[in-house]
Amino acid sequence: MKIPAAVLFGVKEDYRIEEIELDPPNPHEVTVKLAASGLCHSDDHSVTGDVPCPFPIIGGHEGAGVVTEVGSQVTALKEGDHVLLHPVPNCGECRWCVSGRANLCDNGAFALTGYAPDGTYRRRLNGENIGAYVQLGTFATHTTVSETQVVKIPEDIPLQTAALIGCGVTTGFGAATKVADVKPGDVVVVVGVGGVGTSAVQGARIAGASTVVAVEPLQFRREFALTMGATHTAASVDEATDLVREATRGVMADVVIVTVGVLHGDLLAPVMGLTSKGGKAVITSVAPIAETTAAVSLFDLAMSNKRIYGHVFGEANPAEDFRRLIELYRTGLLKLDEMITTRYSLDQINEGYRAMHSGANIRGLITYD
Ligand SMILES: NC(=O)c1ccc[n+]([C@@H]2O[C@H](COP(=O)([O-])OP(=O)(O)OC[C@H]3O[C@@H](n4cnc5c(N)ncnc54)[C@H](O)[C@@H]3O)[C@@H](O)[C@H]2O)c1
Ligand SMILES: [Zn+2]
Ligand SMILES: [Zn+2]
Incomplete structure (x- = not known):
């Protein structure tokens, strides 16, 4: 044909x-x-x-x-x-x-x-x-x-x-609900809210997060995230760090999901700074294949019991996860x-x-x- x-x-x-x-x-x-x-x-x-x-x-x-x-x-x-x-x-x-x-x-x-x-x-x-x-x-x-x-x-x-x-919805939603396993009352930060990040925001909301901070330099996308379940927005990770520090009295975020367009190693240190003791950083974004370094405090990683998770496709089992997402769409919960x-x-x-x-x-x- x-x-x-x-x-x-x-x-x-x-x-x-x-x-x-x-x-x-x-x-x-x-x-x-x-x-x-x-x-x-x-x-x-x-x-x-x-x-x-x-x-x-x-x-x-x-x-x-x-x-x-x-x-x-x-x-x-x-x-x-x-x-x-x-x-x-x-x-x-x-x-x-x-x-x-x-x-x-x-x-x-x-x-x-x-x-x-x-x-x-x-x-x-x-x-x-x-x-x-x-x-x-x-x-x-x-x-x-x-x-x-x-x-x-x-x-x-x-x-x-x-x-x-x-792709995008299953990946972002799964980053929040499967990889990070967001629990009711969690503080969640999503860094970069395009199609995948918006879906992570929705996953965090549906999983019961009490606070969802959308970090995004573009104003239109920040405002859109507020209609998808974000409770706060910030224009940069630095701005989000101050916001989350104040909102959590220094505890920081249970979950930080990275969904920026292109990942570079220098983002990892500030992302880990946003993550609480025992918290999870979830790397969804794709980095240039030749880039192999990222600065992270290894002392903090172990001594603060932090975890960094990579994942592909939101850890989806397609038939079962598509069925769940379709049900959530039918009920109006997933936009x-x-x-x-x-x-x-x-x-x-x-x-x-x-x-x-x-x-x-x-x-x-x-x-x-
Ligand atoms: N892991 C997987 O299986 C999987 C699946 C699908 C997509 N992805 C990846 O997820 C990423 C996001 O995809 P998308 O389609 O949503 O992209 P997109 O371009 O629509 O959105 C990315 C957003 O990140 C923002 N951004 C860039 N740098 C930022 C920074 N430093 N801080 C805050 N925000 C920043 C951009 O302004 C943009 O709004 C891409 O890297 C994509 O390849 C991974
Ligand atoms: Zn894709
Ligand atoms: Zn197989």
Whole structure:
């Protein structure tokens, strides 16, 4: 099938819309007609070169749509099913999947190769194989993906809204509720409130945090965070440190969640300063792959019993966590429609990413007819 797709040809280039040849599904794959794809910051690390990937590549990994064709061995999905895609596979067989830690599935090792775990490609550009970001390539009208990256969802949930759950919402919400395990009455700080940070703020609110401080240099995003459950805002970590010190009489925050756009090592020391004795610092943000140093007081880390947690995809088990998030959306507790600030057509993708960088959006969404 010939489809339009947004293709990245090199570092610091714009996406270009190209006609791609998409294959039908292999026995354990499905083809999905996409309804929408969110503009997550993660794709952008390959645009800046912070996280290298093979070029050319079709971007996009936060998508939802309708199954149009199923492979001969697929039993859990059928044509017409509404589905959410997820960037981390759930093979159901590796030690991580069988122990309920699908976010660490061994097949995640192929995320940035562009090809399927068996080394084959499903897409071609001008007759040459072309990869898809985390095998999903949702910046296209259709995708052919492994059944291990697809979850069926109820049909009453608007597909365009559901797309956000495919990455940013699950990641931020899981950072608060699963990784940090926020408890009622906790003091939580979220550093950087774009799509992922806004979801962490919502997770903290729903988990019962008494204080949620949104730290963000951009005023629009600070104000938006107040509508999502933040009780206070600060324009910088330094400002938040004074605010939290006063609010907690020097105890500091039980949980600090880092969801800035690009993580650099120099942020870690002030983040640990914001964290209370016995508190947790949760690192969600992606750092440039070549950056390997961070200054942290090792004395304070041990003697104040502080903990630093990294995580991928909010420690999600996609099928179960998507079900919970959809229930929270149905009850009105989880706000998703409000997070979609602008909808774009595929050929407006570069405009959408510029709006992510300028902070004009919370989440920009590419929608398909
Ligand atoms: N761990 C995972 O599995 C996972 C999954 C999805 C996204 N991510 C990462 O999460 C991060 C956030 O993604 P997003 O889509 O929300 O990005 P975004 O660009 O929409 O939001 C990031 C926000 O951080 C703010 N910011 C930057 N520096 C700051 C600082 N020093 N202090 C306070 N705020 C600061 C920016 O102004 C911006 O509003 C990215 O690094 C992304 O790659 C990780
Ligand atoms: Zn697995
Ligand atoms: Zn993402």
